[in-house]
Amino acid sequence: xxxxxxxxxxxxxxxxxxxxxxxxxxxxxxxxxxxxxxxxxxxxxxxxxxxxxxxxxxxxxxxxxxxxxxxxxxxxxxxxxxxxxxxxxxxxxxxxxxxxxxxxxxxxxxxxxxxxxxxxxxxxxxxxxxxxxxxxxxxxxxxxxxxxxxxxxxxxxxxxxxxxxxxxxxxxxxxxxxxxxxxxxxxxxxxxxxxxxxxxxxxxxxxxxxxxxxxxxxxxxxxxxxxxxx
Ligand SMILES: Cc1cc2nc3c(=O)[nH]c(=O)nc-3n(C[C@H](O)[C@H](O)[C@H](O)COP(=O)(O)OP(=O)(O)OC[C@H]3O[C@@H](n4cnc5c(N)ncnc54)[C@H](O)[C@@H]3O)c2cc1C
Numbered sequence: 688x689x690x691x692x693x694x695x696x697x698x699x700x701x702x703x704x705x706x707x708x709x710x711x712x713x714x715x716x717x718x719x720x721x722x723x724x725x726x727x728x729x730x731x732x733x734x735x736x737x738x739x740x741x742x743x744x745x746x747x748x749x750x751x752x753x754x755x756x757x758x759x760x761x762x763x764x765x766x767x768x769x770x771x772x773x774x775x776x777x778x779x780x781x782x783x784x785x786x787x788x789x790x791x792x793x794x795x796x797x798x799x800x801x802x803x804x805x806x807x808x809x810x811x812x813x814x815x816x817x818x819x820x821x822x823x824x825x826x827x828x829x830x831x832x833x834x835x836x837x838x839x840x841x842x843x844x845x846x847x848x849x850x851x852x853x854x855x856x857x858x859x860x861x862x863x864x865x866x867x868x869x870x871x872x873x874x875x876x877x878x879x880x881x882x883x884x885x886x887x888x889x890x891x892x893x894x895x896x897x898x899x900x901x902x903x904x905x906x907x908x909x910x911x912x913x914x915x916x917x
Contacts, residue, residue: 692758699740699755703762706731711766718770718892722884724848725770725892732763732774733803741778742785746797753778769892773806776844776893780807783853783869787912792871796851805850810840810872810898820855821864825900827856832907834858834870836878836900846896847881850874854898855917867917871909878903 692700710731718725732738740755742748749755756778763771781800784792799805816823825838836856846852852872859866872879882897911917 695749695751696755696758699737699751700758700762702735703737703759704765706735706737707762707766711763711770715767715770715892718767720891722886722891724894725767725773728770729773729803729806737774738777738803739801742781742797742801746793747801748797753782767892769890772844772890772893773848776809777807777849779809780845780849780851780853783809783911784851784871787869787916788871789911791908792911796871800851806845806848807851807853808843808845808849808898810843810846810852810854812841812843813839814841821867823855823857823867825854825856826860827858827868827870827905829858829907833904834907834910836870836872836903836905838900839882840898840900842885842895843898844893844895846894846898847884848894852879852898853911854900856900858914858917862915865915868914869911869917870905871911872900872903872905876903876905 711728737759739748740751741753744750760771760775784796800807811820813823827834827836854870854872855867857866858868878901880899885895
């Protein structure tokens with residue numbers, strides 16, 4: 688079914704299909720076996736501008752929408768679900784910035800994501816907070832011009848490989864889910880570490896790790912939107 692795709696969407700789908708068949712399919716079994724992260728394929732996707740298809744032109748993207756990203760994910764998944772997840776996980780980590788980020792945050796982060804220079808990840812799940820995300824325990828305490836993050840996120844796609852992390856943490860525990868806020872945390876921030884790579888039964892070419900925050904200092908300007916908007 689083509690869902691009445693536009694001409695541009697048809698081109699995007701065909702390009703993703705070509706990459707899936709010609710570049711991913713021949714190496715899919717190898718990556719699944721070795722559990723390596725498929726950086727050469729990410730480079731191919733970047734060179735083909737596929738990381739930027741849902742990002743506005745003003746930030747270096749092609750100005751399409753989420754449907755375009757879904758088309759690419761679907762095509763890549765035909766060859767390897769794990770590699771496709773590395774691509775889609777970046778979309779997941781990017782969306783909070785795209786939807787609610789400030790102009791400064793968009794200018795700072797989106798162009799690199801659009802070019803595929805930096806991957807992104809989305810950190811919500813915890814050991815006791817899966818479907819019941821409101822049960823999260825990770826906190827973000829405001830101290831001057833910083834937030835101090837403490838807690839452990841679990842099963843985070845692209846963790847360790849990505850450079851940009853959107854992290855949901857409680858700024859006000861008494862408000863429950865209404866006290867959850869979203870932050871941008873860059874890889875390399877002091878107090879941010881990664882757990883061991885999970886061994887999975889499938890989609891093994893995708894990287895899944897814990898992301899551990901121990902008194903991790905995040906600049907207050909990295910809060911997305913305002914407190915309680917997580
Ligand atoms: C490969 C992989 C990658 C992931 N990547 C990310 C990521 O990038 N970022 C991130 O934040 N998280 C990620 N996750 C976590 C994922 O979002 C959670 O696994 C998901 O939210 C479900 O949570 P859970 O595993 O704790 O299952 P649970 O919430 O414990 O659910 C277990 C089962 O119980 C059912 N269930 C739960 N609650 C109810 C209810 N009230 N009524 C009826 N049935 C119910 C569920 O449908 C499910 O079948 C990833 C997980 C995996 C496996």
